[in-house]
Amino acid sequence: MRALAYLILTRFKNRIKNTIKNPGAIIIIIFIIALVVISAINNPSNQFAKTYRHISEVYAMITALYIWVFVMNCLNGLSKGASLYSMPDVSLVFVAPIPTKKVLLYGLIQQMGTSLLVGLFIIFQYGWLNSVYGVSLVFLIYILLGYALVIFSGQLSAMMIYSLTAGDDRRKTVGKFIIFAICGIAALYALITIYLDKDNMVNAAVSVANDLPIILFPIAGWIQAAVVGLWTGQGVKALLGILAAVIYVGAIVAILTRSKADYYEDVLQATEASYTAINASKEGRIDSALPHKVKLGRIGISKGFGASTFYYKHLLESRRSRVFVLDRITLIFMIVNIVFAIFMKNVGIVAAFSFATYMQVFSVALGRWIRELVLPYIYLVPEPAFIKLLHCLRESLMKLVVEAIILFAIIGLILDLSIIEIIFVVFARISFGLLFNAGNILVERFFSGITLKIITVFIYIIIMIVISIPAITAATLINTLVDLFPPIVQSFMAIGICNFIVSLLVIFLCRNMLEFAELNNR
Amino acid sequence: MLKVERVTKRYGKVLANNDISFEVEPGQIAVLLGPNGAGKSTIIKCIAGLLRFFGKIEIDGNENKSLEAKRVLGYVPEMPAIYDLLTVSEHMEFIKRVYRLSDDGYDQELLKRLELWDKKDKLGKELSKGMQQKLSICCALLYKPKVIVFDEPMVGLDPHAIKELKNMFREFRDSGKTILISTHMLDSVEDYWDLAHIMVNGSIKATKFNRDGSDEKTLEELYFEITEGRVAEE
Structure with a gap:
């Protein structure tokens, strides 16, 4: 385990060193800090008579965002899986004489860090969230932590789904059915509730997103409950949300380590796919978000001559x-x-x-x-x-x-x-x-x-x-x-x-x- | 012919090419040799008109960014230049249309020679790295350019494709085309080069002609003398 701890600490240390040496990164960090500070200084909540929109709308947005991210991750698990690892991990750590459980733990710790970085875009929303809803920086950090946790759990779920369904179409269909059934029930509940209150659809939509049936939505709903509970001081709600998420993560880790010790093969394809995407972005190439299966249709460009060929x-x-x-x-x-x-x-x-x-x-x-x-x-x-x-x-x-x-x-x-x-x-x-x-x-x-x-x-x-x-x-x-x-x-x-x-x-x-x-x- | 005159290229503070000059005559195969990071790909990209630089590059007597020069220049990049959503045959159609070519069956000949004909309805993204490289080569050769620059063309190719490509190099030379090949694999060029430039740290450190019966040092000896000499100096 010492080797893995060394790897995590050294990579973290080098990332910080690299940021300090990189003037571009420093400019961006200063810009983000300035943005937050300026918004805080101009915070109209310090002034009189500022009316905000109801904060429950933000809670509804959190629910929608978390559900979207979690479901997308799970669906990814059905097609290409997800990986907690980078290509160097595959080449160096997987082949090293280190127990697979420790390698899994190492992957989990790394993924937590990555999830936080991925969620940094939320900080950019501070300006308008603060002026429209009076959202404070502390609440925004709660939202960010919740988002990171949803991504983390989503990746883990994708890994488990892939591991359980890879190469077996019947299992894939069952997996798809379960995911769509949960989403379908939630969507049906939301639509019926909104329809019953059609004179006031926006309020109905906001209220339904904070209702118990939606909060019971796996992971996304539970973590929303934890974030909102922490912010509003509802200790029991927060505790239940956190507890449910921890049990869920623990259960998946147990399934991954006990039911199938050799998960390396399962994460290999996803690791290669994410490695290609990361390289593409490093080289300035824009990921064209290609569909997994492309329908060829009619073959041939058929039109254009000279420069107009590009258009066709x-x-x-x-x-x-x-x-x-x-x-x-x-x-x-x-x-x-x-x-x-x-x-x-x-x-x-x-x-x-x-x-x-x-x-x-x-x-x-x-x-x-x-x-x-x-x-x-x-x-x-x-x-x-x-x-x-x-x-x-x-x-x-x-x-x-x-x-x-x-x-x-x-x-x-x-x-x-x-x-x-x-x-x-x-x-x-x-x-x-x-x-x-x-x-x-x-x-x-x-x-x-x-x-x-x-x-x-x-x-x-x-x-x-x-x-x-x-x-x-x-x-x-x-x-x-x-x-x-x-x-x-x-x-x-x-x-x-x-x-x-x-x-x-x-x-x-x-x-x-x-x-x-x-x-x-x- | 290809003429490179006092070309300098910087990426920020990094000097990738430093005052480089050389010429390649029609019917000649020139190779650019050098270790990783020597600046070979950068000068190739400058020649292809893909980078800004100081200095002058002429292709067939025209400034390299002119339309006349572009008409006669073929460029095979190091990384395959392939559109994910076009099939192999559509890549050929794209080149024919964009270069305003008539249908003379050369596309089919190239695809067959590089064993891509049976893959003609496969999408670019479905091809292996080696097949993508072969397709990239076909795209660069389809309009029969007079001057062709290859950047590490052998990387990822299977033995048959390497053999065919080497045959093509000889055919191009015999038909009077100007060829420049950048590589760091000495053994891949040893049997057909006419002129070799050895690059280190962005500059050409030595130039050698392939003359039969000469008692000069071999290309390999010269290469290691220069590149390992550099290591010793450091």
Whole structure:
């Protein structure tokens, strides 16, 4: 065990040393701390008469987040399993003369650390959670710890599910049935309860997410109970939640170590898959989230000649990777935006649009044309750089138009906007999509040579903020100076026009980006 | 021909290529040798126009980033350049369309030669690393480039593919093409090279011509003298 303890401590020590030596990481840490401190200083809870939305909405969001993460992990267990290990562990630790139980314990300790790191995105939510719900930093840390525990338990469950079902289709079907049955019962209960109170659906949804039947949902519900119990001082609730989670984890560890001592083979595939994904992200390649089984359909690109071939190739790739007209990540982002709009119905379109735009900054970065930059063909093909760039953008632009229409038609209906208002909101949404694509081109044109990915991400966010300023300023000014149309129409029209002008200018100025960009997979 | 003149490339503070110059004539096979981290892949990427650099690179008399140069340059990367969601035959179709080629059956010939024809309906992501490398080679050769640069082309290939690729190198040389191969495996190039540049720490430390009957040092002797000499200096 001394060897494993040495490995854990040394890796931890080296990670800290590496962070201290890495200026990019230090800048990001300072930025996060500054963000939290500034939010805390500006905390309106210190002022008078600040009314927050009801905190039970946050409890409901915690339930939804935990259930989603846990179920996704379990479903992963049915297809490719999960691994607590890295490739060096497989090559060095698995073959070393160390008992498998100790190796499992080592994996568990490592996974706890990784789970905490994965959950750090929750800290970024402090600003809006604090201003809308008055969530304190301590509560946010509870939520983060709960999230880490859910991921940890989810990974462990996936490992057990894979171990019990690998290579046996009948067992897989039973496993799938159990997972879907639990989810189905919970969903049915929630839907019926919400339907019975259809005049007040938001409140009903919030209350159902905090009801006992949902809190009984394995792991996710129990840990939610523990987090909320700890925060509200309900000791018994917290204790029961923690106890249930500990028993669950203990039971899985017991099953893994007793029923089948040799779990190495089971985790090998998952370890290799995660190793490939980690390497891809280290090299700047974007994981294209490929479906496990791709349906080939008609073979052939069939159209295009010269640079336009890229567009038709993108259409073919999209057909093979999509579950619907839009890809899975876009659909998830849309659902999150719609849920946000439902919760923030009273605040109006500005809050829903701002949140959707914030999410759009990240979804645009996953566009297919950006993935094209990591392979050499786009640079090698003897066609004018600007024409190649335009054909590469075509598919992303088409997608953002479809997404904008569907998303804001739904949000517009939820918020009771008029048809004209919806049209201008959609126009503004499309313009932001174009603007962020232009921002991406700008980043690739001038900063693709930066080797530190963390700095690139930082620059990316700053550039997105800077190029958004003209539109935001125009929207603010127009309502002060002009009174020709309804305020929503005026502001979103100004946003759209401004963004289109800025985007086209940026794209034109960076038209030779492909001649100056550097292949992004060093 | 391929002409590299005073090329310097930095990654931040790291000097990957330091003032490199060399030429490769048509009908010549040049090899870039050197230990890991010597800067071989970087100069190959600079030649392919994938990196920014200081200096000048000409391909067939044109600046390497010009359309004329791109038309005649083939590049085989170290890591296979494959689209996960395209089949093998669609990769060939993609290259034919994007390079505006007519259908002369060369795609089929290449796939058969590298034993990929029976995999033509397999997706890129379903291929093994070696098959992906073979497909990557087919993509680079399909438009019959005059100048071809290979970055560690043998890595991951099976013996048949290695034999075929070596045959191809000779055929390309005989047909007057300009070939540059980067490798750290001396034995993989010993039977067909014309000119060798040995790189250490981002610079070319020695250049050797393959002349029959000469009593100079062998390539292997020269290589170890330079690379191990460097270790001794350190």
